[in-house]
Amino acid sequence: MPQTLKTLGPKAAADLDGDLMSDAGGFSIDQLMELAGLSVSQAVYNVHPPSAGNNGGDGLVAARHLYFYGYTPVVYYPKPTKKPIYDGLVKQLNNLHIRFDNETPFDKLAGESDLIVDALFGFSFQPPVREPFDQAIAVMEKGVKPVLAVDTPSSWHVEDGPQNEGLGSKYMPDYLISLTAAKPNVGHFKGKKHFIGGRFLGEDVAKKYNLNIPEYKGLDQIVEVPVDVKVEKL
Amino acid sequence: MPQTLKTLGPKAAADLDGDLMSDAGGFSIDQLMELAGLSVSQAVYNVHPPSAGNNGGDGLVAARHLYFYGYTPVVYYPKPTKKPIYDGLVKQLNNLHIRFDNETPFDKLAGESDLIVDALFGFSFQPPVREPFDQAIAVMEKGVKPVLAVDTPSSWHVEDGPQNEGLGSKYMPDYLISLTAAKPNVGHFKGKKHFIGGRFLGEDVAKKYNLNIPEYKGLDQIVEVPVDVKVEKL
Numbered sequence: 001m002p003q004t005l006k007t008l009g010p011k012a013a014a015d016l017d018g019d020l021m022s023d024a025g026g027f028s029i030d031q032l033m034e035l036a037g038l039s040v041s042q043a044v045y046n047v048h049p050p051s052a053g054n055n056g057g058d059g060l061v062a063a064r065h066l067y068f069y070g071y072t073p074v075v076y077y078p079k080p081t082k083k084p085i086y087d088g089l090v091k092q093l094n095n096l097h098i099r100f101d102n103e104t105p106f107d108k109l110a111g112e113s114d115l116i117v118d119a120l121f122g123f124s125f126q127p128p129v130r131e132p133f134d135q136a137i138a139v140m141e142k143g144v145k146p147v148l149a150v151d152t153p154s155s156w157h158v159e160d161g162p163q164n165e166g167l168g169s170k171y172m173p174d175y176l177i178s179l180t181a182a183k184p185n186v187g188h189f190k191g192k193k194h195f196i197g198g199r200f201l202g203e204d205v206a207k208k209y210n211l212n213i214p215e216y217k218g219l220d221q222i223v224e225v226p227v228d229v230k231v232e233k234l
Numbered sequence: 235m236p237q238t239l240k241t242l243g244p245k246a247a248a249d250l251d252g253d254l255m256s257d258a259g260g261f262s263i264d265q266l267m268e269l270a271g272l273s274v275s276q277a278v279y280n281v282h283p284p285s286a287g288n289n290g291g292d293g294l295v296a297a298r299h300l301y302f303y304g305y306t307p308v309v310y311y312p313k314p315t316k317k318p319i320y321d322g323l324v325k326q327l328n329n330l331h332i333r334f335d336n337e338t339p340f341d342k343l344a345g346e347s348d349l350i351v352d353a354l355f356g357f358s359f360q361p362p363v364r365e366p367f368d369q370a371i372a373v374m375e376k377g378v379k380p381v382l383a384v385d386t387p388s389s390w391h392v393e394d395g396p397q398n399e400g401l402g403s404k405y406m407p408d409y410l411i412s413l414t415a416a417k418p419n420v421g422h423f424k425g426k427k428h429f430i431g432g433r434f435l436g437e438d439v440a441k442k443y444n445l446n447i448p449e450y451k452g453l454d455q456i457v458e459v460p461v462d463v464k465v466e467k468l
Contacts, residue, residue: 023325024325024329026321026322026323026324026325026326026329027322027326028262028264028319028322030262030264030265030268031264031265031268031322034264034265034268034269035268038272041453042453064434065433068433068434068450069452069453085262087260088260088261088262088265089260090260091257091258091260092260092261092434095258095260095436095438095439096436096437096438097436097438199299199302200298200302200326202329202330202331203330204329204330204331205329216302218303219275219276219303219453
């Protein structure tokens, strides 16, 4: 691994996604989500070998892969995104009879689970946390069950990390997976394990964004990086 | 693994793909190709730990993953499919500076490679083999280098296997990866290893097509099945 963990701010991260999905980059949103969700599922498998989940598109893909790894994921998805790709992901899960549950109080759901995958909000989140997500943030903040946060812990500011006060200000997930590149708030992450996923980023793109490509091993779609690595904001 | 390897004929295989991509199945072609190519790349890694490749869409995805595993794939793609998803896959490879070579004689290309991934034709192939593919089939038939065939060895009939006479009649790849489900011609496969990829097929679909779902291990997207397994044509 590089000595220094370079992070991408919101503009650069959005630009990079735009490059990948541009006419020149050639990736479709379907492909990128499939790859991201696969990385998330591998991170879950790493921190919690088979026996719960929540989120956005990456999380829905991860839930599918996790099902096939032998997990029994439960999906909390109270505000479905209205786009064909999301509809498709939901159908894929329905066809596997994977349980969606937006009715059971989140603390009860969490109590029945072994691990929570937090893919509620990404790095472009703007406060405040609205209902019904406040309930979920409060439960994750309590730390009742270990949480793997996807890309950015939900409710965190992309640069400044946890909110200064109130709901979410003490939210610290146990595990984090950064997708494509770490975001600047990773400097606030004091959990147990940090992974990076994005084994499709070429040297040209890495150079353009001044990123280091981590050294993935074997067939892995994720790589673990030290939690105490020095962070460089780009 | 199941005692008997059930295989899907061309109609059922096409119907299954149609189901997966139907409004009810929810998968996009982008997702299925991503998953298929990932399986292919894992099969390559299995039979030939890092140090070459050829094909269609699944093969293009596999070439990308293989690059990231540390391989130096060379892509033979003389008749590009004119569809946006294929254009995107090619751009992804171009951005990684992966070599496309349709000019070098195929026997020379093969001579410089350690393994050939055959993803030229699928199970819907209809003879005869046209130029310039005849050259490639002839080289693979000679067995100069080991070949991993994707889903159906190119030029084989979906039921009857190798052509009765002439070009391709003696073509027997060393390795085969069946995608989603084995095709009936697998009964003619006498190579060293047979893999199945398709860890996204649910029990409902498997039941509808009367398939057994193989027992994948850990994070694997492929499973190896005995070459001498009894074959049941569905």
